[in-house]
Amino acid sequence: xxxxRTSLKGVTHHVPSKTYNxxxxxxxxxxxDAWLIDMQGRFVHRWGTEPYGPVFARLLPNGNLLYLGxxxxxxxxxxxxxxxGDEEFEQSEENRGACLVEVDWDNNLVWKYExxxxxxxxxxxENGNTMYVKYITVPDDIKNKVKGGIPGTEQNGVMWADxxxxxxxxxxxxxxxxxxxxxxxxIDIICPLEYRGEWTHMNTCTILxxxxxxxxxxxxxxxxxxDKATGNIVWRWGREELGHQHEPTMLDNGNIxxxxxxxxxxxxxxxDYYSRVxxxxxxxxxxxxxxxxxxxxxxxxAIGGGAQRLPNGNTLICEDVAGRLFEVTPDGEIVxxxxxxxxxxxxxxxxxxxxxxxxxxxxDYGGLKGKTLDPNNHKWINGVYGPDTS
Amino acid sequence: xxxxQTSLKGVTLNILGKTYNxxxxxxxxxxxETMLIDMQGRVVHQWNxxxxxxxYGVLLDNGNLLYGGxxxxGSLASLKGAGGELLEVDWDGxxxxxxxxxxxxxxxxRMPNGNTMVLRWVKVPKNIAVKVKGGIPGTEKDGIMWGDxxxxxxxxxxxxxxxxxxxxxxxxKDIICPLCPRSQWTEANSFTVLPDGxxxxxxxxxxxxxxxxxxxxDIKWRWGSGGELAHQNDVTVLENGNILLFDNGTHCIxxxxxxxxxxxxNPVTNKMVWEYKDDPWIAFYSAYMSxxQRLPNDNTLICEAQTGRIxxxxxxxxxxxxxxxxxxSLFDRVYGHNNxxxxxxxYGPDYEGLKGKNLEYSV
Numbered sequence: 001x002x003x004x005r006t007s008l009k010g011v012t013h014h015v016p017s018k019t020y021n022x023x024x025x026x027x028x029x030x031x032x033d034a035w036l037i038d039m040q041g042r043f044v045h046r047w048g049t050e051p052y053g054p055v056f057a058r059l060l061p062n063g064n065l066l067y068l069g070x071x072x073x074x075x076x077x078x079x080x081x082x083x084x085g086d087e088e089f090e091q092s093e094e095n096r097g098a099c100l101v102e103v104d105w106d107n108n109l110v111w112k113y114e115x116x117x118x119x120x121x122x123x124x125x126e127n128g129n130t131m132y133v134k135y136i137t138v139p140d141d142i143k144n145k146v147k148g149g150i151p152g153t154e155q156n157g158v159m160w161a162d163x164x165x166x167x168x169x170x171x172x173x174x175x176x177x178x179x180x181x182x183x184x185x186x187i188d189i190i191c192p193l194e195y196r197g198e199w200t201h202m203n204t205c206t207i208l209x210x211x212x213x214x215x216x217x218x219x220x221x222x223x224x225x226x227d228k229a230t231g232n233i234v235w236r237w238g239r240e241e242l243g244h245q246h247e248p249t250m251l252d253n254g255n256i257x258x259x260x261x262x263x264x265x266x267x268x269x270x271x272d273y274y275s276r277v278x279x280x281x282x283x284x285x286x287x288x289x290x291x292x293x294x295x296x297x298x299x300x301x302a303i304g305g306g307a308q309r310l311p312n313g314n315t316l317i318c319e320d321v322a323g324r325l326f327e328v329t330p331d332g333e334i335v336x337x338x339x340x341x342x343x344x345x346x347x348x349x350x351x352x353x354x355x356x357x358x359x360x361x362x363x364d365y366g367g368l369k370g371k372t373l374d375p376n377n378h379k380w381i382n383g384v385y386g387p388d389t390s
Numbered sequence: 391x392x393x394x395q396t397s398l399k400g401v402t403l404n405i406l407g408k409t410y411n412x413x414x415x416x417x418x419x420x421x422x423e424t425m426l427i428d429m430q431g432r433v434v435h436q437w438n439x440x441x442x443x444x445x446y447g448v449l450l451d452n453g454n455l456l457y458g459g460x461x462x463x464g465s466l467a468s469l470k471g472a473g474g475e476l477l478e479v480d481w482d483g484x485x486x487x488x489x490x491x492x493x494x495x496x497x498x499x500r501m502p503n504g505n506t507m508v509l510r511w512v513k514v515p516k517n518i519a520v521k522v523k524g525g526i527p528g529t530e531k532d533g534i535m536w537g538d539x540x541x542x543x544x545x546x547x548x549x550x551x552x553x554x555x556x557x558x559x560x561x562x563k564d565i566i567c568p569l570c571p572r573s574q575w576t577e578a579n580s581f582t583v584l585p586d587g588x589x590x591x592x593x594x595x596x597x598x599x600x601x602x603x604x605x606x607x608d609i610k611w612r613w614g615s616g617g618e619l620a621h622q623n624d625v626t627v628l629e630n631g632n633i634l635l636f637d638n639g640t641h642c643i644x645x646x647x648x649x650x651x652x653x654x655x656n657p658v659t660n661k662m663v664w665e666y667k668d669d670p671w672i673a674f675y676s677a678y679m680s681x682x683q684r685l686p687n688d689n690t691l692i693c694e695a696q697t698g699r700i701x702x703x704x705x706x707x708x709x710x711x712x713x714x715x716x717x718x719s720l721f722d723r724v725y726g727h728n729n730x731x732x733x734x735x736x737y738g739p740d741y742e743g744l745k746g747k748n749l750e751y752s753v
Contacts, residue, residue, distance in 0.1 A: 003712050004404040012397075150643065192568035193448060193643055267526065269571045270642040272620065272648060273677035273696065295726035297677070297696045302648040321672045350670035358544065 010387055011041035019327055020310035020337040021153070021177045022365070023373065025320075026325065026358040027067065028056040030344025030351075034065060041338055041387045042375035047107050052099060053346075055120050056357035061366040063108055064100045064132050066130075068122055100130060100167075105371060113171055119162055121247075123207045129174065129383035131213070133202045136163045143311045146199055148190035149219075162202035164213060164226075175233050177213075186238070188220045191244075204247050214248050214256065219307035221266060223248045223258055225282070235282055240267045247306035247357065255279045255288060257315070259305045273297045277307040277317055291315065291328050306357040307346050323353030327360075341385045397642065399716035409702055409711040410741055412741070413749065416693070416700065416734035417443040417457075419679075422457060422720025426737075427643040429712055432751040437483050442662035442720070444473030445496065445679060445732035449730070451742035454478050454486055456500055464492045466511055466536070468679070470554060470724075471496035471579060476506065481747060489547055496579045505542050507583050512539045514556045514575055522598075531573035537627060538578040540602075553589075558609050564596045565615070569641050579622045579642035580635075592625045592635065598634060599625050604619060611657055617643040618662075624681040632656050632663060634684055636692070640677040641701065650675045652682040652692055666703055681733035691736045697731035702736075 019039060026047070027034045034057045036045040047057075052069025060066055061100035098118040102111035115132055122132035138146070143159040161183070178341060179200050204216035212234075213226040221242045225235040228241075238245065238258075243265035248258040260273045273298035279289035293299035304320030314335065316327050323340035336384040361368055375382050409429060417424040417439075424447045426435040437447070448456050461467065461474025473494040478487040493510040500506050514522070519535040537559075542551040549698030550681040555576055566572060577595035584590055597619045602613040613633075616623065620642035625635045637651045649671040654664035668674035679695035685702070690712065693700045698715030715729040722728055737744055 003398065003709070007397045007402075037585070194640060227474075264569055266569065267524070271677040273640065273675075293726075295722075295728040295730075297725075297728075302672070328494055350668075351670065352670035352672065354670075 009339045010385065011336070011338050013037070013334060014039060018314070018329060018333070020312045020314055020360060020362065022360045022362040023368065024316070024325065024358055024360050025057060025059050026355050027051065027341065028340055028342035028344070029055070029354040029356060030346045031342055034067060037092040037338070038373070038375065039336065041359050043378040043381050043386060044373040044375050045371070046378065046381070047103060049101070052101065055098070057345040058124065059365070059367045060360065061122055062101050063367045063371065066100065066122070066124055068097045068118065069101050071077060071353070087320070100132060100185065111169060119202055121204045123205055125166070125207050129168050131164055131166050131205050131207055133205050134163045134165050135160045136178060138199055141263065142180050145185040146190065146196070149194050149196035150192070151196070153195040153197060156241055160201055161195055161199040164205055166348055177226060178334050182226070182231055182233050188217070188222065190219050191221060193264050206249050208250055215252055215256070216244070216245055216248050218244045220265070221245065223271055232247040237280060237282065237285055241265070241287070243272065244302075246304060248307070251279065251309050254283070255281050257307050257309050259307045259317070261301055261303065261305060263302045271282050272302065273300055275300045275305065275319065277315060289330065290329055291317070291332055295376070304354065308359055310360060313361060316358070318355055318358045320354055320356055323355050324381070325355065325358050396408070399714050401429070401711070403631070403712040404429055405710040407460065408508050408704065410687045410689055410736060410738065412736045413588070413744065414691070414700060414713070414734055414736045415447065415449055416731045417447055418698065418715055418717050418719050419443060419445070419725070419730040420722055420728060420731055421717060424457065426714070428749070428751065429711065434749045434751050435481070435747070437479060439477065439479075441475065443732060445471060446681075448735060448738055449741070449743045450500055451474065451741045451745065453730045453745070454480050456498070458494070458498055461492070466493060466495070468568065469511070476508065487545060489543060497581050499581065499583045501542070501583050505544050507581070507589070508541050508543055509578055510539050510541060512554060518556050519575075519683075521561040522566065524650060525570050525572035526568070527572070529571035529573060531571075537573055538576050538593070540581070541748055552699065553607055558602070558607055563612065564593070564598065566595050567597055567621070567641050570595050572638060577616065579599045581702065582626055584627055590627055590633065592622055594621045597621060611659070613655060613660060621677075623679060626683065628654070628684050632634050634682055634690070636680045636682045638677055638680060641705040641709070648672070648675070652690060660751055664705065666692070666707055669707075678731070679732040681735065683735055685736060686738060691734065693731055693734040695730050695732050698731045700731060700734045
């Protein structure tokens with residue numbers, strides 16, 4: 001790896017008067033930990049996620065940690081195995097799949113749900129159930145109507161699509177939605193440079209306050225709203241703007257925030273070298289805010305990534321591939337930046353410091369009430385990976 | 391701009407005894423200064439050119455600099471890689487030769503016979519353009535599809551030979567990348583004249599490298615269109631006959647292959663015999679421009695244009711020298727505040743073109 005690239009780690013920039021003060025949760029993809037750091041980059045809490053490698057974690061309002069864990073040596077679901085094109089990652093029953101795991105502050109197991117076909121998002125609903133995205137196969141008669149992608153690249157003739165499953169704490173599936181029953185082959189066309197092994201690759205299932213689901217189909221460069229009652233896709237956007245996007249969320253003003261990776265944008269006539277975070281109004285389909293770097297190429301993650309709107313109007317952005325978290329003001333000023341110091345091997349990506357997602361929690365967040373957040377309890381890790389104290 | 395990324399500049403690594411000791415020539419995209427630096431990153435010589443680079447200069451063995459200049463008001467000035475004038479200047483910057491053609495772009499080559507092979511744009515006739523496949527429908531530039539052409543130009547500016555790509559390309563094989571506009575068919579971005587006189591060229595938009603016969607004009611060899619290449623650049627030929635090129639990796643097949651590599655290919659067996667990628671692979675990426683050069687000590691000098699980073703790697707992939715462009719650039723309307731170096735080349739201390747030159751660093 002180049003020297004210049006690895007030079008800085010931890011918090012590299014911090015303007016205290018402009019940031020949203022709080023704690024940042026992240027799970028290095030090369031490890032088996034979930035970390036909570038303060039604004040200075042000091043570690044204040046750790047959950048060990050052995051035996052799972054955590055894809056990402058959410059700190060729930062009740063103070064528990066809910067994460068999607070992948071078994072050692074395995075991959076979530078069959079779809080990702082072929083995507084990474086490596087026979088080593090053949091799915092066997094032992095190493096297949098993922099698990100939704102909920103632990104308390106002290107890492108005691110509270111809930112676990114085996115989700116072998118999981119894609120990579122989950123959401124804890126207000127009713128206590130958990131929604132997650134699952135791979136299912138597309139029936140042949142529908143598969144043959146799906147357009148786009150590179151001809152003949154189904155996975156041994158199989159095309160995968162996505163399903164949403166709502167699971168109770170008792171592990172019962174009480175609602176299921178199958179993408180192939182609602183997608184339209186005339187509209188939902190696979191990117192011409194992608195494999196036909198997957199129609200959608202749904203990497204997000206955000207539950208909206210009205211119970212509907214905000215989804216993201218990476219293969220078709222589309223974000224959508226699914227009506228819970230009917231299963232209909234009532235809104236689609238992005239084919240002319242997005243490039244393999246991640247993590248759309250809805251803001252208080254009704255706009256949708258999304259991380260536009262910028263790979264294989266259809267109509268921009270750009271090469272793939274910059275990502276953006278944008279806010280789109282679903283009523284007008286207009287982009288009302290956008291963050292890009294200057295130069296453009298300084299902010300780019302071909303895979304993963306996410307964005308979180310903070311209560312002070314700033315946005316916390318997770319630039320997955322660069323292992324970089326940063327907070328920007330509405331004017332695009334970077335007021336906090338953190339580089340994940342944990343490097344390690346991860347799948348076919350080599351020695352990386354990838355961070356799929358990260359979240360900031362404010363000082364008054366319910367899930368942090370009464371919790372001890374003292375960096376002195378983590379002297380060793382702070383001595384090695386924390387900020388310089390001299 | 392990202393804070394962490396801007397941290398280190400200049401020479402960040404220099405492992406004595408493992409590098410090919412010499413001088414590195416480059417022109418940052420947003421400046422008119424062409425610089426020659428030593429292994430410590432000190433500027434030992436500089437030429438101040440009248441134009442921004444389109445996209446680089448080379449030090450000829452006669453000690454002159456041959457440079458592609460970007461003429462801002464040119465006919466196709468808005469196209470990437472647009473040039474418009476070639477200039478040859480001596481060590482002190484005096485003009486020795488220049489050649490103007492508003493359609494020049496990307497690359498050029500001074501041949502052993504003293505002529506210069508140039509690359510230029512020509513319009514693809516409509517009856518041929520309609521047969522060209524691929525690209526985004528309806529995106530011809532003002533209804534025109536541009537194509538590539540080579541011309542061999544004498545020192546007296548006479549065009550002695552011309553090759554028009556559209557007369558030799560095959561619409562069944564030379565298909566435009568599905569995510570690119572149909573404003574150009576091939577978008578040649580690099581070429582070299584082989585020892586036998588044939589031309590080896592990189593057609594970025596069709597993701598192919600080709601060898602063109604000088605005598606017949608036929609395309610006698612193609613490689614890369616089966617998904618092996620993704621908007622590649624900088625083709626050169628090695629002494630062993632293998633081809634070295636920079637595979638940028640943009641608009642690749644499947645998102646997960648989005649990284650850059652330098653490849654060495656045997657054109658007889660069509661097999662890749664050496665490859666450089668970083669670990670993690672995503673740490674080495676430049677969507678555009680970039681260069682690669684095999685050095686006499688078997689190392690390879692690589693210029694990752696997007697980050698202004700020039701580095702030397704051993705065959706094993708170990709980096710033994712790294713330089714990050716510290717020089718400020720003009721704001722570019724496409725690339726923003728950048729430190730892009732399109733291409734960079736190293737010359738050894740015994741290079742013919744450096745004989746008798748003062749290479750002492752002085753403040």
